[in-house]
Every structure is written in structure tokens, then in C-alpha cells.
Amino acid sequence: MRLASSFALSFLIILAACGGSVPEPTSPLAEEAPDRLVVYTVNEPLAYFAERLRGDEVEVIFPAPADEDPAFWSPNAEAIAAYQQADLILLNGAGYAKWVERATLPSTKLVDTSAGFADRLLELSGAVTHSHGPEGEHEHQGWAFTTWLDPTLALEQARAVAAALEQRRPESAAMIQSNLAVLEADLTALDARLAAAADSIGDTPLVFSHPVYQYLIHRYQLNGLEVHWEPDVEPDGKMWSELEHIIDHDGAQWMLWEGAPVATTVAGLDDRGISSVVYSPCANVPTEGDWLTVMEANAVALESIAGLPADHAD
Amino acid sequence: MSDVLFLAWRYLAHNRVKTVVLVGSIMLIVYLPVALRVLVTQSATELTSRAEATPLLVGAKGSPLELALSSLYFSADTPELTTHAEASRIASTDYAQSIPLYVRFKARSQPIVGTTLDYFDFRGLRFADGRTMAMLGECVLGSRAAEILEADVGGSVVSSPESVFDIAGVYPLKMQVVGVLEPTFTADDEAVFVDLKTAWIVQGLVHGHQDMAAPEAAPGVLAREGDTIIANASVVQYTEITPDNIDSFHFHGSVDDYPISAVIAVPHDQKSGTILMGRYESPDEPMQILKPTTVIDDLLGTIFTVQNFVVAGMLLVGLAALAIASLVFILSLRLRQREIETMARIGGSKARVAGVLVTEIAVVIGMSVVMAAILTVLTARFAPAVVRVLLLQ
Numbered sequence: 071m072r073l074a075s076s077f078a079l080s081f082l083i084i085l086a087a088c089g090g091s092v093p094e095p096t097s098p099l100a101e102e103a104p105d106r107l108v109v110y111t112v113n114e115p116l117a118y119f120a121e122r123l124r125g126d127e128v129e130v131i132f133p134a135p136a137d138e139d140p141a142f143w144s145p146n147a148e149a150i151a152a153y154q155q156a157d158l159i160l161l162n163g164a165g166y167a168k169w170v171e172r173a174t175l176p177s178t179k180l181v182d183t184s185a186g187f188a189d190r191l192l193e194l195s196g197a198v199t200h201s202h203g204p205e206g207e208h209e210h211q212g213w214a215f216t217t218w219l220d221p222t223l224a225l226e227q228a229r230a231v232a233a234a235l236e237q238r239r240p241e242s243a244a245m246i247q248s249n250l251a252v253l254e255a256d257l258t259a260l261d262a263r264l265a266a267a268a269d270s271i272g273d274t275p276l277v278f279s280h281p282v283y284q285y286l287i288h289r290y291q292l293n294g295l296e297v298h299w300e301p302d303v304e305p306d307g308k309m310w311s312e313l314e315h316i317i318d319h320d321g322a323q324w325m326l327w328e329g330a331p332v333a334t335t336v337a338g339l340d341d342r343g344i345s346s347v348v349y350s351p352c353a354n355v356p357t358e359g360d361w362l363t364v365m366e367a368n369a370v371a372l373e374s375i376a377g378l379p380a381d382h383a384d
Numbered sequence: 385m386s387d388v389l390f391l392a393w394r395y396l397a398h399n400r401v402k403t404v405v406l407v408g409s410i411m412l413i414v415y416l417p418v419a420l421r422v423l424v425t426q427s428a429t430e431l432t433s434r435a436e437a438t439p440l441l442v443g444a445k446g447s448p449l450e451l452a453l454s455s456l457y458f459s460a461d462t463p464e465l466t467t468h469a470e471a472s473r474i475a476s477t478d479y480a481q482s483i484p485l486y487v488r489f490k491a492r493s494q495p496i497v498g499t500t501l502d503y504f505d506f507r508g509l510r511f512a513d514g515r516t517m518a519m520l521g522e523c524v525l526g527s528r529a530a531e532i533l534e535a536d537v538g539g540s541v542v543s544s545p546e547s548v549f550d551i552a553g554v555y556p557l558k559m560q561v562v563g564v565l566e567p568t569f570t571a572d573d574e575a576v577f578v579d580l581k582t583a584w585i586v587q588g589l590v591h592g593h594q595d596m597a598a599p600e601a602a603p604g605v606l607a608r609e610g611d612t613i614i615a616n617a618s619v620v621q622y623t624e625i626t627p628d629n630i631d632s633f634h635f636h637g638s639v640d641d642y643p644i645s646a647v648i649a650v651p652h653d654q655k656s657g658t659i660l661m662g663r664y665e666s667p668d669e670p671m672q673i674l675k676p677t678t679v680i681d682d683l684l685g686t687i688f689t690v691q692n693f694v695v696a697g698m699l700l701v702g703l704a705a706l707a708i709a710s711l712v713f714i715l716s717l718r719l720r721q722r723e724i725e726t727m728a729r730i731g732g733s734k735a736r737v738a739g740v741l742v743t744e745i746a747v748v749i750g751m752s753v754v755m756a757a758i759l760t761v762l763t764a765r766f767a768p769a770v771v772r773v774l775l776l777q
Contacts (some may be wrong), residue, residue: 144631147562150518154501172630174517174579176501178481 107238110156111141112167113353115218116183118361119228120160123235131156132355140353141215158234162227164191166215181234183227184217191217193283203283216351221261221365223285227363228253253325256362263369268292270376275322277313280379282324282351295320301329302335310338317342324375347371388736390528392743402716406709410752411704411759417695418756419763424691426767428684434570435676437507439657440480440649442470442664445672452679454487455646457571458495460487462645468580469640470671477663479656481506483648484647486583491559493539494529497575499582499643506650513537514563517579520590520633521625524563526573530591531577535561541576543586557586558624569768584642585625586631592622592633649673713745 107128111117117132124130134140145153150173153159161170163184184191192214218224232250237244268290276292279299287294292296295316299305305313316322325339326349330361336346349371350356352364373379396403434456443451444464453460471484480617483506486498503509503518504524514537525535530776535541543557559578567573584590635642651657664673717724727737763770 144627147518147522148513150514154516154518160572168631170634171635172520172581174501174519174522174581177475178502 077265086298103206107158107235108156109158109160109235110153111160112162112170114161114355115224115352115361116160116227116231117355119224119231119253120235123228123232123246125235125239125245128235128239128242134354136305138354141166141168143167145173150174158238159262160231160234162217163188164213164215164217165275166217179229183230184223186230187217187226191221192288194281194284214282216282216353217285219283219351220285220289221257221264222289225257225261228257237299238330260365260369263366264290264372267369267372267376267378270378271372274375275316275320276375277316277322277325278349279325279327279331282328283349284381286349290318293320293321299331299335301327301331304332305338313344314342317344347375388739389742391740392747395740395744396557402712405749406712407752408670409705409709411755414753414756415759417698417702417759420691420698420768421694421758422764423771424687426764427687430771431680431684432677435680438648438676439651440660440673441646441676442466442474442649442671442673445645445670446524448672451646451672452674452676454496455485455648456676456680458487458497458575459571465643465645466647466671467640468642468644471644472640472649472756473611474649474660476774477660478652479660480649480651483650484580484644485646485648486580486644488645489586490547491529491576492533492544494508494533494541494574494576496523496543496586497577498580498586499577500580503577503648506648507568509568509572509573510566512564512566514561517562517577517582517663519625520579520582520585520630521557521559522562522578523559523582524565524577525561526565526575526577527567528573529576530561530564532574537561537564555588557582560625574776576759580642580644581635587643589642590633590635592625592629614629623716674724717741 084272105189108123109120109128109130111120111130111132113134113297114132117130120128120130131152133145133152134138134143150169152176153173156179158181159175159179161167161180165171194214218227228250232246235246239246243278266288271292273293276294278287278294279298279301281296281298283294283296286292292341297309297312297316299309322344323343324347325344327347328350330348331339331346339346349368350364352361356364396639431527435452438456441451441455441744443455444466446464450460450463454463454712465488468484474480474482481502483500483502484498485503487495488498489496497503504516511524512527514524514675523541525533525541533541541562544560554767559576559582563742565572565577578586581590625633649657649660651660663669664671724737724741727740730732732740
């Protein structure tokens with residue numbers, strides 16, 4: 071009897087000792103559960119769309135420094151950590167912001183706003199193919215990424231932003247859709263203005279100071295010629311020679327800049343019969359106004375080239 | 385009564401070697417089957433708790449056990465590989481959260497687990513020090529991995545070649561440690577966590593090297609044909625990712641074509657899980673989806689079957705040992721015939737003498753059972769730690 075009791079006792083002790091030994095995992099996110107939806111973007115156009123569309127309790131953050139081109143910005147670990155904490159990260163896609171490829175970001179929070187029109191992305195030309203090692207030939211190919219310069223693509227991106235916001239804030243869906251309709255009207259009007267200006271410009275050659283206007287050129291079938299000049303850097307002799315060749319060969323009379331070029335460059339262009347016009351891609355936060363007002367200023371610039379009155383669209 | 389106990393105790397104390405052997409033998413007969421059951425039960429608990437916390441696993445068709453063991457415990461051989469497209473496919477269904485895993489490489493003896501940040505949330509992993517990986521080449525260590533690799537935040541670990549004879553293989557990658565996890569007493573403690581992209585760098589699929597078009601890379605160029613540059617083996621590929629060279633790291637082709645070993649699918653609800661499983665039912669489907677609990681239960685079924693054989697064997701051995709112990713007692717009575725007669729001559733009644741002998745046996749058995757019970761309690765107390773160490777090894 072005593073033996074049986076000892077067995078029973080030890081068995082019970084064993085059961086008790088075995089129970090509850092595995093710690094219950096708790097999600098670190100469960101503690102935070104923020105009410106506010108924090109949206110991070112990789113450029114100003116997406117931040118603008120999110121700001122225009124956002125419902126209640128949405129905070130839109132675009133953290134790139136004002137003096138950096140967001141496409142080539144390399145955020146440090148702290149900045150990436152801030153992106154990791156976001157509820158939604160809006161990507162431009164098309165290989166924009168190369169740092170995204172090299173960063174660790176939570177895949178469930180990423181939204182590629184150009185994924186819906188991947189078939190309309192424009193491939194960059196002039197990639198160098200090389201081979202080394204067992205993998206054989208490969209090239210560092212890429213896509214033109216300034217997608218929002220085509221307002222129809224910008225609208226697609228805005229729709230992708232709206233869908234992402236609605237998914238995370240279903241209770242604000244009506245407000246987001248209403249805001250999207252207004253934004254859609256703005257972008258459609260912008261597209262109409264640019265199309266009218268492009269019609270008037272026709273085949274007139276336009277020199278673009280930077281290879282970032284592919285979608286604008288493609289959308290409006292502009293006779294665009296690209297060089298690689300910086301507005302704040304005076305071109306060297308080789309660059310002038312290249313431009314003179316374009317002038318001689320194509321008869322270009324206009325040069326479109328990302329930002330206002332330095333006075334000496336403007337004077338040099340004037341001497342060669344080239345007028346300078348700013349057509350800003352507005353990838354970063356503008357010093358004045360917002361993304362749409364910058365795009366409208368761009369439309370005015372194109373209208374001035376076309377010889378249309380500035381209030382053409384109005 | 386006390387005189388009976390005194391005599392019995394004095395006898396056992398006098399013949400202490402015999403007593404110790406008897407107590408030890410009987411204790412082992414009682415303890416071993418019980419301890420085995422405790423350890424097996426604890427192992428089952430540990431194995432199933434990890435499996436139960438992992439709703440579904442998707443991988444290339446092959447051994448389900450390899451897929452489960454590799455994905456849950458980062459042990460076993462690398463299962464058949466699939467591509468990242470499978471993770472994208474699951475995510476695009478909207479039925480489940482998709483967490484890709486690439487468990488293939490090691491840093492010394494520790495598994496390098498390529499995954500996404502979602503894994504940390506999914507497993508509820510907490511940081512003892514540092515942060516999650518943010519950039520290529522950064523890693524987070526499980527608590528045991530940090531001890532074994534003797535690395536801490538700010539230090540570094542180096543990936544190991546898959547084969548020491550692969551002299552033409554990929555260079556080891558020096559990875560910066562940016563975080564150390566709190567102990568979880570699971571396989572996560574043993575792991576070196578990296579971003580999937582870093583795992584692909586370890587494999588050499590994503591790499592950084594000199595700009596082949598740059599003049600300083602000229603010695604490494606075999607030929608230039610238009611836009612094509614053919615480099616020789618001297619082209620400098622980076623073995624450590626630093627702020628200076630991180631921009632040179634690049635992918636070739638689509639990420640969806642890159643390899644992974646499994647995808648953890650976390651369905652949004654039961655219905656979504658069922659629908660997702662249904663999508664892998666086609667006989668032409670090159671992927672398999674499995675519930676880890678099913679695989680682990682099968683494994684445990686085998687373990688329990690083996691355990692039953694072992695316990696049965698132990699019981700038989702125990703019975704034999706008990707028979708031998710009985711023989712020892714009986715032979716001992718014969719040897720002690722003169723001692724028994726002496727006790728009778730000095731006035732000990734038959735009952736009293738029998739009482740002394742029975743008490744001796746009872747004390748031996750009692751001590752054995754008590755010691756077996758103590759050992760069993762200790763085993764049960766430390767079984768989780770023992771099993772975790774055994775499982776992790």
C-alpha cells in the first residue's frame with residue numbers, strides 16, 4: 071500500500087512539474103497597438119497622395135532630408151528603424167529608392183504603388199552587361215522610375231495608395247474614395263493641360279537636362295533629347311560640345327531643368343539660342359506650395375514652350 | 385517495535401555494501417521507466433508546442449519531415465528548395481501571412497536563418513540587446529548562438545563555407561551583430577537571423593563588386609565587346625558590407641526567382657487555412673503544404689512506439705532484477721541461519737525474528753522507492769531544460 075502511494079505521489083509530482091513549463095509567447099506588437107496609422111513614403115509625390123487621401127488618425131511621414139534626391143538617398147539604420155515601425159510603407163516601385171532593396175523592411179507593410187502598371191514601366195537603355203564567376207553574363211539593368219511625371223500613372227499610384235489606406239482603415243473608406251475622386255479630377259485636368267501643350271509643341275525638340283523625364287516624354291510623345299547636367303554645376307567643355315551637337319543636329323531651342331540652373335549656364339545657353347525652363351520632378355518636398363502646384367507650374371512651363379497662354383487650362 | 389527497527393537498521397548499516405547495491409538496483413528498476421516516460425512526454429511537449437505555434441508550412445515536394453524539422457528546429461538536412469515566388473504567391477492569395485525562410489547556411493555550428501521581420505513578431509521574439517537588422521549584412525543572434533559564437537552587439541560573425549573543399553565557392557560573409565534575443569528555450573536561441581537578402585549574399589546570389597566600367601577595375605577585365613564586359617576571377621567581390629560598399633550590392637533578375645527553403649503560412653482564419661490547403665491538393669502541384677502538428681505527431685507516434693518497447697524491455701529487466709533481489713534475500717536468510725538461531729536462543733520469538741527480517745526488506749524497498757521518487761521529481765523539474773538542450777543539440 072505504501073509502495074502504491076509512493077508511486078501515485080511521484081506520478082502526481084511529475085505531472086505537476088511537467089505542466090506549464092513552456093513560456094507563452096507574447097507578441098511585442100500587441101503591446102503597442104497604436105490607434106494612429108503611421109504611413110512612411112519614399113518620395114514626395116506619394117506623401118502628397120497619402121496626405122490628400124488620408125482618413126482620420128493617419129500620419130504621413132516622408133523623412134528624406136530636404137537637400138537629398140530621395141531616389142539616391144541612403145538612410146542610416148535609425149531612419150530605417152523608423153520605417154520598420156510604420157504601419158504602412160509606400161514604395162514608388164520601378165527600382166526607385168535603391169536603398170529599399172538593401173534594407174530590411176517588414177514585407178507585410180510594403181505597398182508597391184507601381185505594381186499595378188508594371189507592364190507600362192519603361193526600361194532604361196545603355197546598361198552595361200558583364201560576366202564574372204559561375205553565374206555568367208548579367209547586367210545592372212533598371213527601369214525609369216520617375217513614374218509620376220505621367221499624370222495617368224500618378225493617378226494609378228494614387229489609387230494604389232487609396233486601396234492600401236482603405237485596407238488598413240476600412241471605416242474611412244468613404245472619405246478616402248471621396249478624396250480620391252477630387253485628386254483624380256486634379257490629375258486628369260493636369261494631364262489634359264500637358265496633353266494640349268504637347269500637341270502644340272509637336273515635334274519641336276526639347277532638351278531635358280537630366281535622364282528622369284522618360285514617362286513625360288513617353289506619355290506626350292515629345293521629341294525629348296536627354297543630357298546629364300546638374301542645375302547647380304557649371305557644364306564642362308565636353309558637355310557644351312555634346313549640347314552643340316544636339317543643337318546642330320536637332321535644332322533644339324528649349325532646355326528643361328529639374329531646378330533653376332546657375333546664371334552662367336543660363337547665359338551660355340542663351341548665347342547658343344537655348345531658352346531654359348524649369349520642369350521640376352518634385353521628388354522631394356517643394357520649398358513653396360505642394361506637389362500639385364509644382365506640377366501645375368510645370369504645365370505652365372510647357373505651355374510657355376508651346377506658346378499657349380498661361381491661363382489656357384482655366 | 386523500536387527494537388525490531390533498531391536490529392534491522394543495524395544489520396543494514398553493518399552490511400552497507402550489500403544494502404547500497406540492493407537499494408541502487410531497486411531504485412533503478414523503479415526510476416528508469418518513469419524517468420523515460422517523463423523525458424519522452426516532455427520532449428513531446430516541446431516538439432508539439434513549436435509545431436502547434438506554426439499553423440502551416442509550404443515547401444517544395446519532398447520529405448515532409450525534413451521540411452518540418454528544418455523550418456521549425458533549423459535542424460535536419462536542407463529540404464528541397466523552392467523560390468521566393470512561392471512566398472509571394474501565398475501573400476497574394478490574401479488567405480495567409482507569408483513568412484519565407486531560408487535555412488541552409490551556418491556560422492560555425494549555428495544555423496543562419498534568412499527570413500523577414502515578420503518572423504520576429506510571429507514568434508514573439510524579444511531583444512535582450514540591440515535592434516532588428518536594418519541593412520544588408522546585419523544579423524541578430526539567438527541567446528545561445530551569442531554565447532557559442534562569443535559575439536555581442538557591435539561584434540561580428542562569419543558565415544561558414546558549405547564545404548571545406550569548395551575552394552572555388554563563395555567567400556564567407558562577415559556579418560555585423562546588431563541585436564541579441566532574449567532566451568526562448570526554442571530553436572530560435574541557436575539561430576543567427578539575417579534578412580533573406582543577406583542569406584542570398586552568403587550564397588553569392590546577391591553580391592557587390594567593383595564597378596566593372598570604372599577605370600580602376602581594368603585589371604579585372606578580360607574583354608569588352610560593346611556593352612558587354614567579361615571580367616576575370618580577380619574582380620573584387622566584397623566579403624563585408626560597409627557603408628562605403630553597400631551601394632554596390634545588387635540583385636540580378638527578379639527576387640521571386642531567388643531560393644528559399646520554406647514558407648510559414650499564417651492563415652487569417654480557419655476557413656482561409658482550409659482554402660489555402662486546398663490550393664495545394666492538385667497532383668500536378670510541385671509544392672507541398674503541411675500542418676507541422678501532423679508531421680510531428682507522426683514522429684512522436686514512432687517515438688512513443690519505440691518508448692513502449694523500451695519500457696517493456698525495462699520492465700522485463702526489472703522483473704528479472706527483482707527476482708535476483710528476492711534470491712539475494714532468500715540466500716541471505718540461509719547464510720544468516722546461525723544468526724537467526726542466536727536471536728531465537730536469546731529469547732527472540734519467531735514473530736519478532738520474522739519482523740526483523742521483513743523490516744530489513746521493507747526498509748530497503750522503502751529507501752529505493754523514496755530515492756526513485758526524489759530522482760523522478762528532480763528529473764521532472766529539470767526535464768524541460770534537459771530536453772531543450774538535447775533537442776537543440
